[in-house]
Amino acid sequence: MAEQIPVEGRGAAEYAYGEVRRQIITGQRAGGDWLREGDLATELGVSRTPIREALQRLTAEGLARHEPNRGVRVESWTSADLDEIFSLRSILEPWGSARAATSGLAELGRLDSLAVEMDRCAAQERPDIDEITRLNNEFHQLVLEAAGHVRLVHLVSAVVDVPLVWRTFSHYSPEALRRSLAHHHELVDALRAGDPGWAESVMHSHVRAAWSSIRDGQPSGGEPGETPLPATPSTPSPERSAGPEC
Amino acid sequence: MAEQIPVEGRGAAEYAYGEVRRQIITGQRAGGDWLREGDLATELGVSRTPIREALQRLTAEGLARHEPNRGVRVESWTSADLDEIFSLRSILEPWGSARAATSGLAELGRLDSLAVEMDRCAAQERPDIDEITRLNNEFHQLVLEAAGHVRLVHLVSAVVDVPLVWRTFSHYSPEALRRSLAHHHELVDALRAGDPGWAESVMHSHVRAAWSSIRDGQPSGGEPGETPLPATPSTPSPERSAGPEC
DNA sequence: GAACCTCACTTCGTATACACCTTGTCAGGT
DNA sequence: ACCTGACAAGGTGTATACGAAGTGAGGTTC
Numbered sequence: 062m063a064e065q066i067p068v069e070g071r072g073a074a075e076y077a078y079g080e081v082r083r084q085i086i087t088g089q090r091a092g093g094d095w096l097r098e099g100d101l102a103t104e105l106g107v108s109r110t111p112i113r114e115a116l117q118r119l120t121a122e123g124l125a126r127h128e129p130n131r132g133v134r135v136e137s138w139t140s141a142d143l144d145e146i147f148s149l150r151s152i153l154e155p156w157g158s159a160r161a162a163t164s165g166l167a168e169l170g171r172l173d174s175l176a177v178e179m180d181r182c183a184a185q186e187r188p189d190i191d192e193i194t195r196l197n198n199e200f201h202q203l204v205l206e207a208a209g210h211v212r213l214v215h216l217v218s219a220v221v222d223v224p225l226v227w228r229t230f231s232h233y234s235p236e237a238l239r240r241s242l243a244h245h246h247e248l249v250d251a252l253r254a255g256d257p258g259w260a261e262s263v264m265h266s267h268v269r270a271a272w273s274s275i276r277d278g279q280p281s282g283g284e285p286g287e288t289p290l291p292a293t294p295s296t297p298s299p300e301r302s303a304g305p306e307c
Numbered sequence: 308m309a310e311q312i313p314v315e316g317r318g319a320a321e322y323a324y325g326e327v328r329r330q331i332i333t334g335q336r337a338g339g340d341w342l343r344e345g346d347l348a349t350e351l352g353v354s355r356t357p358i359r360e361a362l363q364r365l366t367a368e369g370l371a372r373h374e375p376n377r378g379v380r381v382e383s384w385t386s387a388d389l390d391e392i393f394s395l396r397s398i399l400e401p402w403g404s405a406r407a408a409t410s411g412l413a414e415l416g417r418l419d420s421l422a423v424e425m426d427r428c429a430a431q432e433r434p435d436i437d438e439i440t441r442l443n444n445e446f447h448q449l450v451l452e453a454a455g456h457v458r459l460v461h462l463v464s465a466v467v468d469v470p471l472v473w474r475t476f477s478h479y480s481p482e483a484l485r486r487s488l489a490h491h492h493e494l495v496d497a498l499r500a501g502d503p504g505w506a507e508s509v510m511h512s513h514v515r516a517a518w519s520s521i522r523d524g525q526p527s528g529g530e531p532g533e534t535p536l537p538a539t540p541s542t543p544s545p546e547r548s549a550g551p552e553c
Numbered sequence: 554g555a556a557c558c559t560c561a562c563t564t565c566g567t568a569t570a571c572a573c574c575t576t577g578t579c580a581g582g583t
Numbered sequence: 584a585c586c587t588g589a590c591a592a593g594g595t596g597t598a599t600a601c602g603a604a605g606t607g608a609g610g611t612t613c
Contacts, residue, residue: 072375073597098565108598109565110356114363121367123458130565130604145458152402212369212391216462319567344595354568355595376574376595 074111077101078118085124085135086225092137096125122219138223140276146220147272151265153217154205158248158264159257161207167252168203175200176245183238190231200245204264207252227275237274241267320357323347324364331370331381332471338383342371368465384469386522392466393518397511399463400451404494404510405503407453413498414449421446422491429484436477446491450510453498473521483520487513
């Protein structure tokens with residue numbers, strides 16, 4: 062269903078990877094669903110070989126799970142997984158921000174305009190959540206890249222995929238959103254000042270606040286371990302969104 | 308050259324992955340070398356399909372690099388990469404140790420016997436470096452598993468492969484080795500005491516000391532960025548060693 | 554009636570064939 | 584002598600065919 066072009070410009074494997082990943086993130090493929098090689102090959106109009114490559118990449122990223130001689134299924138996440146991810150981010154991102162403050166690599170102008178742009182989106186009558194998500198993701202990635210630490214960027218982005226499935230942004234209250242956007246501006250100031258401690262603190266607050274918003278937004282905020290997963294499908298955005306929280 | 312069995316018990320892809328990985332870590336495949344699918348298929352006695360899967364896994368782990376329509380080549384590391392890895396470990400492993408101190412998941416008996424075993428190996432006339440490496444790796448992995456954080460274990464082990472190429476252990480002075488082994492015992496004590504701050508400090512010292520030993524052991528310890536990489540082949544151990552420092 | 558066995562089906566794992574891309578080389582022209 | 588274009592070779596990217604393993608349904612036996 063809904064195949065558009067048999068093969069994109071180039072790279073059937075790349076195409077298959079992006080498409081299946083999008084389907085997982087938008088909730089079209091729910092946790093536990095089987096990802097049959099033959100079915101996907103038919104639906105996407107390619108052969109099984111690039112499908113296998115795509116599934117291997119998704120498995121390596123933790124979005125899917127490989128069961129030997131059985132097949133690949135979409136990974137199921139619990140709120141405990143979300144806790145794991147945010148606890149990791151609350152270590153790695155502040156540390157990266159501190160490094161970015163003294164590396165001299167921060168593109169302050171670009172970061173500032175991203176923060177302003179997010180303000181503009183949020184101030185609209187009907188805020189464009191997908192656009193804010195995209196901008197936010199670019200902001201966070203740019204900060205980490207400024208840390209001058211390639212592996213850090215890869216590690217964090219590998220772990221940031223999962224929250225996307227939870228549609229984190231929809232859990233934000235207007236108040237929490239305002240505070241989150243203010244954090245961005247404060248972080249740019251801290252980076253401009255070259256103050257690693259300040260930058261680290263701001264990012265730490267930023268991530269912890271996001272974590273809190275998501276926990277509170279969940280139905281069962283009490284028991285922090287076994288919530289199955291809601292997997293809100295929401296509107297499947299054609300834009301490949303890839304941003305965590307705001 | 309040196310193919311033993313065409314296909315192991317089961318899994319040609321698994322076999323190919325392990326074999327190529329071993330060749331990279333032991334230095335048989337130097338940084339920059341091409342990993343031709345056809346050649347590897349012939350050498351290992353399997354077809355190109357499982358070879359491709361193995362190369363994709365190695366690429367995902369960062370041991371190899373994929374160049375579109377060109378092929379896969381062994382990744383080249385500089386001392387800057389080593390700095391990246393140890394700086395990451397000096398964040399993640401202490402943090403994991405602190406969590407392990409209060410999680411109640413630490414297998415203290417097993418950890419203690421591993422530390423004792425390493426002492427025994429080191430006290431021998433001719434210390435078995437490979438065995439110490441193996442024990443040390445098991446020790447570190449067990450500590451991280453005790454943190455109750457699955458992704459942490461995966462992230463660290465994904466990043467720990469690279470130092471193996473550098474044969475880190477050979478850079479240790481007898482004094483540094485003694486201190487490192489003492490750290491293990493102290494860490495077990497800290498975990499037993501359930502003191503997260505103590506555990507974190509010990510592990511931090513442990514990793515930083517290892518880092519220092521390796522830097523000092525390198526020929527050019529001055530410029531911290533562009534050392535090509537020595538890639539000491541040393542004795543190719545049949546044991547699949549997988550331990551970082553001591 | 555329940556447990557076990559058999560058989561067919563589904564799906565993965567592997568091998569192989571072919572097409573396209575990239576690159577190095579050589580002839581021809583400037 | 585140098586640059587430019589076409590041609591050939593090597594290699595990856597993709598498609599397809601075949602074999603193996605696991606699963607579930609249905610029948611048989613105790």
